Amino acid sequence: MYDRLKGFRDFYPDEMGPRRVAMDALEGAAARYGFREIGTPALESTQMYVDKSGEGIVDELYSFTDKGGRDVALTPELTPTVARMVVAKQQELSKPIKWYSTRAFWRYEEPQQGRFREFYQTNVDIFGSSDPRADAEVLAVAADGLTELGLTSEDFEFRVSHRDILGGLLEAFDADVDVEEAIRTVDKREKIERAEYLDGLAAAGLSYDQAERFDDLLAGDDLDALTEFAGTERVDDAVSNLRNVLAAAENLGVREYCDVSLTTARGLDYYTGVVFECFDSTGEVGRSVFGGGRYDDLIEEFGGQPTPAVGVAPGHAPLNLLLERAGVLPEGEFTADYYVLQVGDTEAEAAEVATALRDRGNVVETDVSGRSFGAQMNYADGIGAETVVIVGEQDLANGEVTVKDMESGDQTTAPFEDFPGDRDRPTLEDYQ
Numbered sequence: 166m167y168d169r170l171k172g173f174r175d176f177y178p179d180e181m182g183p184r185r186v187a188m189d190a191l192e193g194a195a196a197r198y199g200f201r202e203i204g205t206p207a208l209e210s211t212q213m214y215v216d217k218s219g220e221g222i223v224d225e226l227y228s229f230t231d232k233g234g235r236d237v238a239l240t241p242e243l244t245p246t247v248a249r250m251v252v253a254k255q256q257e258l259s260k261p262i263k264w265y266s267t268r269a270f271w272r273y274e275e276p277q278q279g280r281f282r283e284f285y286q287t288n289v290d291i292f293g294s295s296d297p298r299a300d301a302e303v304l305a306v307a308a309d310g311l312t313e314l315g316l317t318s319e320d321f322e323f324r325v326s327h328r329d330i331l332g333g334l335l336e337a338f339d340a341d342v343d344v345e346e347a348i349r350t351v352d353k354r355e356k357i358e359r360a361e362y363l364d365g366l367a368a369a370g371l372s373y374d375q376a377e378r379f380d381d382l383l384a385g386d387d388l389d390a391l392t393e394f395a396g397t398e399r400v401d402d403a404v405s406n407l408r409n410v411l412a413a414a415e416n417l418g419v420r421e422y423c424d425v426s427l428t429t430a431r432g433l434d435y436y437t438g439v440v441f442e443c444f445d446s447t448g449e450v451g452r453s454v455f456g457g458g459r460y461d462d463l464i465e466e467f468g469g470q471p472t473p474a475v476g477v478a479p480g481h482a483p484l485n486l487l488l489e490r491a492g493v494l495p496e497g498e499f500t501a502d503y504y505v506l507q508v509g510d511t512e513a514e515a516a517e518v519a520t521a522l523r524d525r526g527n528v529v530e531t532d533v534s535g536r537s538f539g540a541q542m543n544y545a546d547g548i549g550a551e552t553v554v555i556v557g558e559q560d561l562a563n564g565e566v567t568v569k570d571m572e573s574g575d576q577t578t579a580p581f582e583d584f585p586g587d588r589d590r591p592t593l594e595d596y597q
Contacts, residue, residue: 172282182497184481188267191287191310191479195265198306200289203264205246211236213245227271239271243288251292252469260293279483290476300439301413303477308419315493324426325441329403337395342370345434352430383427410439437461450486455479500549505531506541508557515556525589552592568593
């Protein structure tokens with residue numbers, strides 16, 4: 166008997182059903198906005214992640230030396246991979262490039278609620294546009310996917326900020342500040358004690374008084390006050406960009422889901438502009454459901470031409486927590502439209518009926534185990550089949566099949582040669 170590895174999950178059909186509905190909703194939203202699906206490898210060069218994030222990232226990877234002597238890692242995120250793909254065919258690809266995919270990723274970290282060592286995300290990215298409408302479109306795809314799943318503005322919110330507002334504000338203080346370290350500290354603001362938070366800002370170069378003032382400005386979410394305090398073109402431009410993104414979100418009908426939240430930082434260093442995180446509006450799901458933002462420098466850092474980029478990556482484990490909390494987790498029960506029941510030597514005729522029903526787009530099961538009439542009927546009831554079509558030797562001798570409605574228990578006969586005929590989904594009523 167083998168045990169499942171820590172941090173990995175099995176998904177039985179009743180669990181996979183809701184996940185598939187969520188995946189289809191997010192992918193469907195992306196497709197409606199013109200995003201195209203891509204497929205990506207599970208393994209990449211470990212050095213790609215080291216170059217992007219530093220040597221410390223190796224401790225968080227499932228990395229190893231393969232049989233060819235190459236240092237490789239299971240992919241912990243998609244952004245470096247899609248950046249590599251864009252660089253490889255940058256001159257051939259029409260801009261903007263709009264891609265999406267859903268797949269598994271792996272990180273060697275301590276499992277917790279909504280976070281596992283193997284996890285699934287739907288990634289949505291736009292390359293080649295710095296227009297605020299691109300940022301807004303990524304927000305709209307995420308919002309449309311969530312609302313299609315039954316969530317409303319009472320259930321979730323996008324907390325939106327801008328990295329240059331944070332960076333520009335830090336530079337406005339008379340201090341030698343490690344901006345990236347300070348932003349990483351801001352990203353942990355809600356997860357650590359106040360004293361530890363201020364200590365982190367002080368370690369990044371601010372005095373404690375400056376750290377208090379900096380945090381007060383962020384927590385106030387007053388964009389006019391920020392521009393007045395900073396008095397720099399960098400902050401002015403960032404505030405203008407953020408406002409333009411929110412205006413574009415208004416045009417797309419998703420502004421109601423967006424709240425300015427300047428303490429939202431996103432911890433990854435490659436973010437360059439607007440950033441956002443999705444949270445449960447009630448606070449019951451205590452962690453970020455997912456996030457995204459603009460990363461305009463990454464393609465160039467990977468050896469390509471300067472290419473602006475923005476993306477979002479909903480994770481399916483935390484999303485399911487939100488759907489469950491809101492009471493809209495999709496049903497996981499599988500049901501069949503038809504069960505074609507065989508009695509006697511009727512395999513060929515039963516297969517003909519089943520094939521005809523499947524050709525019309527129906528979900529159809531039939532016996533593959535040589536079971537008795539009663540066992541087949543019990544199975545049909547167990548899988549939630551709406552209609553059973555009984556193909557028996559006596560029925561066929563009369564040129565008929567029996568059609569049984571499983572909810573009412575009523576049944577009637579139908580001509581074998583005319584079943585299903587020109588009907589896409591024949592039911593008992595069609596033959597009464």
